[in-house]
Amino acid sequence: MAENKRNSVSGKLASPKPGGAQKDLADMGDVLYKAVGARVKVSVAPHNTAYEGTIFAVSPETNLLAINTAPPPPNPSTSAFSQPGNFHVIPICHLLSFTVLSPAERTEGAVDGFAGVQPPIDKLDTAALSQREEAAVRKLKEKEATKNRAVSKEGQDIFDSIARTLPCRWHEASIIVNDAVMIKPPYRVEDCQAPKDKDRSLAQVKKILEGFLARKGRSATTNNVRPAVATAIPLRKGG
Template sequence: MADGKRQSIAGKIATPKVGPTKDVADADSNLYKAVGARIKITCAPYNNVLEGTLFTICNVTNAIAINTAPAPPNPAASLSSQPGDYHIIPFAHIISFELIGAGERVAGAGPGFDGALPSIAKVDVDAIRAREEQTIREMKKKDAQKGKGVSKEAQEIFDAISRTLPTRWADAQIVVNDAVLVLPPYTVESIKAPAGKEQSVAQVRKIMEQFFQRKKSAGNRAPVATPIAPRKGG
Protein backbone atom coordinates (compact mmCIF):
# COMPACT_ATOMS: atom_id res chain seq x y z
CA MET A 1 0.00 0.00 0.00
CA ALA A 2 2.87 2.34 0.88
CA ASP A 3 4.52 1.58 -2.47
CA GLY A 4 1.28 2.37 -4.26
CA LYS A 5 1.05 5.71 -2.48
CA ARG A 6 4.63 6.56 -3.41
CA GLN A 7 4.04 5.69 -7.04
CA SER A 8 0.91 7.83 -7.08
CA ILE A 9 2.74 10.83 -5.68
CA ALA A 10 5.80 10.29 -7.86
CA GLY A 11 3.50 10.26 -10.86
CA LYS A 12 3.28 14.04 -10.79
CA ILE A 13 6.31 15.11 -12.87
CA ALA A 14 7.28 18.71 -13.41
CA THR A 15 7.45 19.58 -17.09
CA PRO A 16 11.00 20.93 -17.74
CA LYS A 17 10.08 24.42 -18.88
CA VAL A 18 10.46 27.84 -17.33
CA GLY A 19 7.54 29.11 -15.28
CA PRO A 20 5.14 27.52 -12.80
CA THR A 21 2.90 24.68 -13.87
CA LYS A 22 -0.18 23.31 -12.16
CA ASP A 23 1.73 20.12 -11.32
CA VAL A 24 4.34 22.14 -9.47
CA ALA A 25 2.96 25.32 -8.01
CA ASP A 26 -0.68 25.42 -7.09
CA ALA A 27 -2.40 24.25 -3.92
CA ASP A 28 -3.70 21.08 -5.59
CA SER A 29 -0.26 19.84 -6.63
CA ASN A 30 1.36 16.92 -4.82
CA LEU A 31 4.60 18.87 -4.44
CA TYR A 32 2.79 21.75 -2.73
CA LYS A 33 1.10 19.30 -0.38
CA ALA A 34 4.50 17.78 0.45
CA VAL A 35 5.82 20.95 2.13
CA GLY A 36 7.32 19.83 5.45
CA ALA A 37 7.72 16.20 4.32
CA ARG A 38 10.88 14.36 3.33
CA ILE A 39 11.17 13.88 -0.41
CA LYS A 40 13.59 12.53 -2.98
CA ILE A 41 13.88 14.79 -6.01
CA THR A 42 15.61 14.27 -9.36
CA CYS A 43 16.97 17.41 -11.02
CA ALA A 44 18.10 18.36 -14.52
CA PRO A 45 20.43 18.62 -16.31
CA TYR A 46 22.50 15.75 -14.83
CA ASN A 47 19.76 13.75 -13.07
CA ASN A 48 21.15 14.74 -9.68
CA VAL A 49 19.15 13.24 -6.81
CA LEU A 50 18.58 15.20 -3.60
CA GLU A 51 16.88 13.82 -0.53
CA GLY A 52 15.66 15.95 2.35
CA THR A 53 12.85 17.99 3.86
CA LEU A 54 10.87 20.17 1.45
CA PHE A 55 11.12 23.54 3.19
CA THR A 56 9.06 25.67 0.83
CA ILE A 57 7.74 26.08 -2.71
CA CYS A 58 7.37 29.52 -4.30
CA ASN A 59 5.51 30.38 -7.50
CA VAL A 60 6.88 33.93 -7.39
CA THR A 61 10.53 32.91 -7.77
CA ASN A 62 9.53 29.67 -9.54
CA ALA A 63 11.66 27.57 -7.22
CA ILE A 64 11.61 25.26 -4.23
CA ALA A 65 13.92 25.04 -1.22
CA ILE A 66 14.91 21.64 0.14
CA ASN A 67 16.86 20.98 3.34
CA THR A 68 19.15 18.02 2.67
CA ALA A 69 20.53 17.82 6.21
CA PRO A 70 19.98 14.35 7.75
CA ALA A 71 16.81 13.93 9.76
CA PRO A 72 17.28 14.07 13.56
CA PRO A 73 18.34 10.64 14.92
CA ASN A 74 15.46 10.79 17.40
CA PRO A 75 12.21 10.50 15.40
CA ALA A 76 10.40 12.42 18.13
CA ALA A 77 12.75 15.43 17.77
CA SER A 78 11.18 18.60 16.38
CA LEU A 79 12.11 19.55 12.82
CA SER A 80 12.78 23.06 14.10
CA SER A 81 15.90 21.65 15.77
CA GLN A 82 17.09 20.05 12.51
CA PRO A 83 20.34 21.52 11.09
CA GLY A 84 20.08 23.30 7.75
CA ASP A 85 21.72 22.51 4.41
CA TYR A 86 19.40 24.24 1.96
CA HIS A 87 19.31 23.98 -1.83
CA ILE A 88 17.27 26.20 -4.14
CA ILE A 89 15.94 24.36 -7.21
CA PRO A 90 14.08 26.10 -10.07
CA PHE A 91 10.85 24.47 -11.23
CA ALA A 92 12.36 24.04 -14.68
CA HIS A 93 15.06 21.73 -13.25
CA ILE A 94 12.64 19.35 -11.50
CA ILE A 95 12.35 16.05 -13.37
CA SER A 96 10.50 14.01 -10.74
CA PHE A 97 10.00 13.67 -7.00
CA GLU A 98 8.96 10.99 -4.54
CA LEU A 99 7.52 11.27 -1.04
CA ILE A 100 9.65 9.17 1.31
CA GLY A 101 8.46 10.31 4.73
CA ALA A 102 5.58 12.23 6.23
CA GLY A 103 6.45 15.64 7.59
CA GLU A 104 5.80 17.10 11.02
CA ARG A 105 2.75 19.34 10.85
CA VAL A 106 0.48 21.42 13.05
CA ALA A 107 -2.36 19.25 14.37
CA GLY A 108 -5.48 19.60 12.24
CA ALA A 109 -3.77 21.78 9.61
CA GLY A 110 -4.41 21.33 5.90
CA PRO A 111 -1.71 20.77 3.28
CA GLY A 112 0.77 23.45 2.28
CA PHE A 113 2.54 26.21 4.17
CA ASP A 114 0.13 26.94 7.00
CA GLY A 115 0.63 23.63 8.77
CA ALA A 116 4.34 23.15 8.06
CA LEU A 117 6.85 22.82 10.89
CA PRO A 118 9.05 24.71 11.38
CA SER A 119 6.63 27.45 10.40
CA ILE A 120 7.25 29.38 7.20
CA ALA A 121 6.78 33.13 7.28
CA LYS A 122 5.56 35.07 4.26
CA VAL A 123 8.26 36.79 2.22
CA ASP A 124 8.01 40.59 2.30
CA VAL A 125 8.32 41.20 -1.45
CA ASP A 126 8.15 44.99 -1.03
CA ALA A 127 11.09 44.91 1.40
CA ILE A 128 13.08 42.74 -1.00
CA ARG A 129 12.41 45.13 -3.89
CA ALA A 130 13.37 48.13 -1.74
CA ARG A 131 16.63 46.40 -0.80
CA GLU A 132 17.29 45.59 -4.45
CA GLU A 133 16.69 49.20 -5.49
CA GLN A 134 18.97 50.45 -2.71
CA THR A 135 21.72 48.06 -3.83
CA ILE A 136 21.38 49.24 -7.44
CA ARG A 137 21.61 52.88 -6.34
CA GLU A 138 24.73 52.16 -4.32
CA MET A 139 26.33 50.28 -7.23
CA LYS A 140 25.58 53.17 -9.62
CA LYS A 141 26.99 55.66 -7.13
CA LYS A 142 30.15 53.58 -6.72
CA ASP A 143 30.53 53.26 -10.48
CA ALA A 144 30.13 57.03 -10.87
CA GLN A 145 33.13 57.47 -8.57
CA LYS A 146 35.40 55.74 -11.09
CA GLY A 147 36.86 57.88 -13.86
CA LYS A 148 36.59 56.58 -17.41
CA GLY A 149 39.85 56.52 -19.37
CA VAL A 150 41.84 58.44 -16.73
CA SER A 151 45.22 57.61 -15.24
CA LYS A 152 45.76 55.80 -11.96
CA GLU A 153 47.11 59.01 -10.41
CA ALA A 154 44.03 60.96 -11.52
CA GLN A 155 41.81 58.42 -9.78
CA GLU A 156 43.97 58.61 -6.65
CA ILE A 157 43.61 62.41 -6.64
CA PHE A 158 39.85 62.08 -7.05
CA ASP A 159 39.66 59.58 -4.17
CA ALA A 160 41.76 61.86 -1.94
CA ILE A 161 39.48 64.86 -2.58
CA SER A 162 36.25 62.86 -2.30
CA ARG A 163 37.14 61.74 1.22
CA THR A 164 36.68 65.36 2.33
CA LEU A 165 34.52 67.16 -0.23
CA PRO A 166 31.60 66.24 -2.55
CA THR A 167 33.33 65.15 -5.75
CA ARG A 168 32.21 63.72 -9.10
CA TRP A 169 33.53 63.08 -12.56
CA ALA A 170 32.45 65.08 -15.63
CA ASP A 171 34.15 63.21 -18.44
CA ALA A 172 37.88 63.63 -17.63
CA GLN A 173 37.31 66.60 -15.32
CA ILE A 174 37.10 66.36 -11.54
CA VAL A 175 34.24 68.51 -10.22
CA VAL A 176 34.40 69.51 -6.55
CA ASN A 177 31.50 71.14 -4.69
CA ASP A 178 29.80 71.58 -8.10
CA ALA A 179 32.09 74.58 -8.64
CA VAL A 180 35.80 73.79 -8.65
CA LEU A 181 37.29 71.97 -11.63
CA VAL A 182 40.51 69.98 -11.63
CA LEU A 183 41.51 69.58 -15.26
CA PRO A 184 44.05 67.24 -16.83
CA PRO A 185 46.96 66.85 -16.10
CA TYR A 186 45.52 67.17 -12.54
CA THR A 187 48.17 69.45 -11.06
CA VAL A 188 47.68 72.21 -8.50
CA GLU A 189 47.98 74.73 -11.34
CA SER A 190 45.08 73.04 -13.21
CA ILE A 191 42.51 73.97 -10.54
CA LYS A 192 39.86 76.29 -12.00
CA ALA A 193 36.83 77.95 -10.43
CA PRO A 194 34.55 80.94 -11.02
CA ALA A 195 34.91 84.12 -9.00
CA GLY A 196 33.64 83.89 -5.45
CA LYS A 197 34.71 80.26 -4.93
CA GLU A 198 38.13 81.09 -3.50
CA GLN A 199 37.48 79.16 -0.27
CA SER A 200 36.66 75.97 -2.15
CA VAL A 201 39.75 76.42 -4.33
CA ALA A 202 41.89 76.75 -1.22
CA GLN A 203 40.47 73.53 0.20
CA VAL A 204 41.08 71.57 -3.00
CA ARG A 205 44.57 73.03 -3.36
CA LYS A 206 45.48 72.00 0.19
CA ILE A 207 44.24 68.43 -0.34
CA MET A 208 46.17 68.07 -3.60
CA GLU A 209 49.36 69.53 -2.12
CA GLN A 210 49.15 67.03 0.74
CA PHE A 211 48.54 64.21 -1.77
CA PHE A 212 51.61 65.09 -3.85
CA GLN A 213 53.72 65.53 -0.71
CA ARG A 214 52.78 62.08 0.57
CA LYS A 215 53.49 60.57 -2.83
CA LYS A 216 56.88 62.28 -3.00
CA SER A 217 57.79 61.13 0.50
CA ALA A 218 56.83 57.56 -0.37
CA GLY A 219 58.97 57.71 -3.52
CA ASN A 220 62.01 59.02 -1.60
CA ARG A 221 61.76 56.35 1.06
CA ALA A 222 64.74 53.99 0.87
CA PRO A 223 63.81 50.38 0.15
CA VAL A 224 64.19 47.99 3.06
CA ALA A 225 66.85 45.37 2.44
CA THR A 226 65.73 41.81 2.99
CA PRO A 227 68.26 39.93 5.15
CA ILE A 228 69.74 36.86 3.50
CA ALA A 229 70.22 33.85 5.71
CA PRO A 230 73.77 32.41 5.74
CA ARG A 231 74.25 29.33 3.63
CA LYS A 232 74.67 26.11 5.47
CA GLY A 233 77.95 24.32 5.05
CA GLY A 234 80.03 27.45 4.31
Protein backbone atom coordinates in the same frame (compact mmCIF):
# COMPACT_ATOMS: atom_id res chain seq x y z
CA MET B 1 -3.27 9.00 12.64
CA ALA B 2 0.21 10.10 11.51
CA GLU B 3 1.07 6.48 10.67
CA ASN B 4 -2.01 6.15 8.44
CA LYS B 5 -1.19 9.41 6.67
CA ARG B 6 2.42 8.33 6.17
CA ASN B 7 1.38 5.00 4.65
CA SER B 8 -1.22 6.58 2.39
CA VAL B 9 1.23 9.11 0.97
CA SER B 10 3.96 6.52 0.50
CA GLY B 11 1.58 4.14 -1.22
CA LYS B 12 0.67 6.69 -3.87
CA LEU B 13 4.32 7.12 -4.86
CA ALA B 14 5.62 3.61 -4.30
CA SER B 15 6.44 2.99 -7.97
CA PRO B 16 6.36 6.20 -10.00
CA LYS B 17 7.28 5.83 -13.66
CA PRO B 18 10.14 8.06 -14.84
CA GLY B 19 9.26 9.88 -18.02
CA GLY B 20 5.54 9.19 -17.59
CA ALA B 21 2.67 11.25 -18.91
CA GLN B 22 2.28 14.89 -17.90
CA LYS B 23 -0.86 14.04 -15.94
CA ASP B 24 1.06 11.45 -13.91
CA LEU B 25 3.71 14.07 -13.11
CA ALA B 26 1.04 16.55 -12.07
CA ASP B 27 -0.60 14.00 -9.78
CA MET B 28 2.76 13.07 -8.27
CA GLY B 29 3.64 16.75 -7.75
CA ASP B 30 0.32 17.30 -5.99
CA VAL B 31 0.98 14.43 -3.58
CA LEU B 32 4.51 15.67 -2.89
CA TYR B 33 3.21 19.20 -2.30
CA LYS B 34 0.94 17.87 0.42
CA ALA B 35 3.98 16.31 2.10
CA VAL B 36 6.03 19.54 2.33
CA GLY B 37 7.89 19.54 5.65
CA ALA B 38 7.86 15.74 6.00
CA ARG B 39 11.06 13.74 6.37
CA VAL B 40 11.31 11.32 3.47
CA LYS B 41 13.52 8.80 1.71
CA VAL B 42 13.59 8.80 -2.08
CA SER B 43 15.36 6.84 -4.79
CA VAL B 44 16.25 8.65 -7.99
CA ALA B 45 16.96 7.43 -11.53
CA PRO B 46 19.10 6.62 -13.42
CA HIS B 47 21.45 5.13 -10.79
CA ASN B 48 18.91 4.48 -8.03
CA THR B 49 20.56 7.18 -5.90
CA ALA B 50 19.06 7.41 -2.43
CA TYR B 51 18.36 10.67 -0.59
CA GLU B 52 16.95 11.04 2.90
CA GLY B 53 15.84 14.42 4.15
CA THR B 54 13.06 16.96 4.58
CA ILE B 55 10.91 18.15 1.68
CA PHE B 56 11.66 21.85 1.46
CA ALA B 57 9.67 22.79 -1.63
CA VAL B 58 7.74 21.29 -4.53
CA SER B 59 7.00 23.03 -7.82
CA PRO B 60 4.27 21.27 -9.83
CA GLU B 61 4.75 23.89 -12.56
CA THR B 62 8.40 22.92 -13.19
CA ASN B 63 8.06 19.35 -11.85
CA LEU B 64 10.91 19.83 -9.39
CA LEU B 65 11.38 18.65 -5.82
CA ALA B 66 13.77 20.36 -3.36
CA ILE B 67 14.90 18.18 -0.48
CA ASN B 68 17.09 19.16 2.47
CA THR B 69 19.32 16.17 3.26
CA ALA B 70 20.94 17.68 6.36
CA PRO B 71 20.55 15.38 9.39
CA PRO B 72 17.66 16.13 11.75
CA PRO B 73 18.40 18.26 14.82
CA PRO B 74 19.68 16.24 17.83
CA ASN B 75 16.95 17.67 20.07
CA PRO B 76 13.62 16.11 19.00
CA SER B 77 11.77 19.22 20.17
CA THR B 78 13.73 21.38 17.72
CA SER B 79 11.94 22.06 14.46
CA ALA B 80 13.46 20.47 11.36
CA PHE B 81 13.16 23.83 9.62
CA SER B 82 15.77 25.33 11.95
CA GLN B 83 18.45 22.87 10.79
CA PRO B 84 21.28 23.84 8.40
CA GLY B 85 20.57 23.40 4.71
CA ASN B 86 22.05 20.82 2.30
CA PHE B 87 19.65 21.04 -0.60
CA HIS B 88 19.15 18.87 -3.67
CA VAL B 89 16.81 19.72 -6.53
CA ILE B 90 15.37 16.60 -8.15
CA PRO B 91 13.14 16.28 -11.25
CA ILE B 92 9.94 14.59 -10.11
CA CYS B 93 9.95 12.36 -13.18
CA HIS B 94 13.24 10.81 -11.94
CA LEU B 95 11.73 9.48 -8.71
CA LEU B 96 11.78 5.67 -8.45
CA SER B 97 10.44 5.37 -4.90
CA PHE B 98 9.23 7.61 -2.14
CA THR B 99 8.68 6.84 1.54
CA VAL B 100 7.58 9.20 4.32
CA LEU B 101 9.72 8.57 7.42
CA SER B 102 8.02 11.14 9.65
CA PRO B 103 5.14 13.54 8.93
CA ALA B 104 5.56 17.29 8.76
CA GLU B 105 4.96 19.57 11.72
CA ARG B 106 1.71 21.31 10.93
CA THR B 107 -0.75 23.73 12.47
CA GLU B 108 -3.84 21.98 13.81
CA GLY B 109 -6.49 21.84 11.11
CA ALA B 110 -4.28 23.55 8.49
CA VAL B 111 -4.45 22.68 4.82
CA ASP B 112 -1.64 20.82 3.08
CA GLY B 113 1.35 22.53 1.53
CA PHE B 114 3.19 25.60 2.77
CA ALA B 115 0.25 27.19 4.57
CA GLY B 116 0.26 24.82 7.54
CA VAL B 117 3.98 24.14 7.92
CA GLN B 118 5.55 24.88 11.32
CA PRO B 119 7.27 27.20 11.83
CA PRO B 120 5.24 29.22 9.30
CA ILE B 121 6.92 30.40 6.12
CA ASP B 122 6.47 34.14 5.85
CA LYS B 123 5.56 35.88 2.63
CA LEU B 124 8.19 37.94 0.88
CA ASP B 125 8.04 41.65 1.67
CA THR B 126 7.88 42.85 -1.93
CA ALA B 127 7.86 46.51 -0.87
CA ALA B 128 11.14 46.05 1.03
CA LEU B 129 12.64 44.19 -1.93
CA SER B 130 11.66 47.04 -4.26
CA GLN B 131 13.27 49.55 -1.91
CA ARG B 132 16.49 47.53 -1.83
CA GLU B 133 16.47 47.34 -5.62
CA GLU B 134 15.95 51.09 -5.95
CA ALA B 135 18.74 51.78 -3.43
CA ALA B 136 21.13 49.50 -5.32
CA VAL B 137 20.31 51.16 -8.65
CA ARG B 138 20.71 54.61 -7.11
CA LYS B 139 24.10 53.66 -5.68
CA LEU B 140 25.27 52.37 -9.05
CA LYS B 141 24.16 55.58 -10.75
CA GLU B 142 25.99 57.67 -8.14
CA LYS B 143 29.13 55.62 -8.67
CA GLU B 144 28.85 55.97 -12.44
CA ALA B 145 28.50 59.75 -12.06
CA THR B 146 31.97 59.88 -10.48
CA LYS B 147 33.58 58.50 -13.64
CA ASN B 148 34.69 60.94 -16.36
CA ARG B 149 35.80 59.17 -19.52
CA ALA B 150 36.85 62.47 -21.09
CA VAL B 151 39.81 62.97 -18.74
CA SER B 152 43.14 61.22 -18.30
CA LYS B 153 43.62 58.25 -16.00
CA GLU B 154 45.63 60.46 -13.67
CA GLY B 155 42.80 62.99 -13.51
CA GLN B 156 40.37 60.23 -12.57
CA ASP B 157 42.80 58.87 -9.97
CA ILE B 158 43.12 62.33 -8.41
CA PHE B 159 39.34 62.65 -8.31
CA ASP B 160 38.98 59.24 -6.63
CA SER B 161 41.72 60.04 -4.12
CA ILE B 162 40.18 63.34 -3.02
CA ALA B 163 36.66 61.87 -3.03
CA ARG B 164 37.69 59.45 -0.25
CA THR B 165 37.96 62.48 2.06
CA LEU B 166 35.81 65.23 0.58
CA PRO B 167 32.70 65.33 -1.63
CA CYS B 168 33.64 65.77 -5.29
CA ARG B 169 31.89 66.16 -8.62
CA TRP B 170 32.91 66.77 -12.19
CA HIS B 171 32.32 69.98 -14.12
CA GLU B 172 33.41 69.02 -17.62
CA ALA B 173 37.13 68.26 -17.12
CA SER B 174 37.47 70.19 -13.85
CA ILE B 175 37.11 68.68 -10.38
CA ILE B 176 34.82 70.54 -7.97
CA VAL B 177 35.67 69.75 -4.36
CA ASN B 178 33.18 70.44 -1.58
CA ASP B 179 31.42 72.94 -3.88
CA ALA B 180 34.23 75.36 -3.03
CA VAL B 181 37.47 74.44 -4.82
CA MET B 182 38.00 73.89 -8.54
CA ILE B 183 40.95 71.88 -9.85
CA LYS B 184 41.52 72.44 -13.56
CA PRO B 185 43.62 70.18 -15.81
CA PRO B 186 46.42 69.17 -15.61
CA TYR B 187 45.50 68.99 -11.90
CA ARG B 188 48.63 70.51 -10.34
CA VAL B 189 48.60 72.35 -7.03
CA GLU B 190 48.67 75.71 -8.79
CA ASP B 191 45.60 74.62 -10.77
CA CYS B 192 43.49 74.76 -7.60
CA GLN B 193 41.20 77.80 -7.40
CA ALA B 194 38.68 78.97 -4.80
CA PRO B 195 36.91 82.17 -3.71
CA LYS B 196 38.73 84.26 -1.09
CA ASP B 197 36.37 83.15 1.68
CA LYS B 198 37.25 79.49 1.00
CA ASP B 199 40.94 79.70 1.90
CA ARG B 200 40.73 76.88 4.44
CA SER B 201 39.08 74.55 1.93
CA LEU B 202 41.67 75.52 -0.68
CA ALA B 203 44.55 74.76 1.69
CA GLN B 204 43.00 71.39 2.59
CA VAL B 205 42.57 70.37 -1.04
CA LYS B 206 46.10 71.45 -1.93
CA LYS B 207 47.47 69.36 0.91
CA ILE B 208 45.56 66.28 -0.28
CA LEU B 209 46.71 66.85 -3.86
CA GLU B 210 50.33 67.32 -2.78
CA GLY B 211 50.16 64.03 -0.90
CA PHE B 212 48.74 62.21 -3.92
CA LEU B 213 51.39 63.59 -6.27
CA ALA B 214 54.16 62.77 -3.79
CA ARG B 215 52.97 59.16 -3.58
CA LYS B 216 53.02 58.98 -7.36
CA GLY B 217 56.55 60.38 -7.44
CA ARG B 218 55.49 63.42 -9.39
CA SER B 219 56.32 67.06 -8.73
CA ALA B 220 53.39 68.95 -7.27
CA THR B 221 54.06 71.98 -9.50
CA THR B 222 55.09 70.44 -12.81
CA ASN B 223 53.35 68.18 -15.22
CA ASN B 224 55.58 65.14 -14.89
CA VAL B 225 58.70 67.08 -15.89
CA ARG B 226 61.86 65.93 -14.15
CA PRO B 227 64.98 68.13 -13.80
CA ALA B 228 67.82 67.37 -16.17
CA VAL B 229 70.64 65.27 -14.77
CA ALA B 230 74.20 66.12 -15.78
CA THR B 231 76.03 63.23 -17.45
CA ALA B 232 79.80 62.94 -17.16
CA ILE B 233 81.65 62.92 -20.50
CA PRO B 234 84.44 60.34 -20.58
CA LEU B 235 87.95 61.61 -21.32
CA ARG B 236 89.38 60.88 -24.71
CA LYS B 237 92.64 59.00 -24.84
CA GLY B 238 95.57 60.53 -26.63
CA GLY B 239 94.84 64.13 -25.65
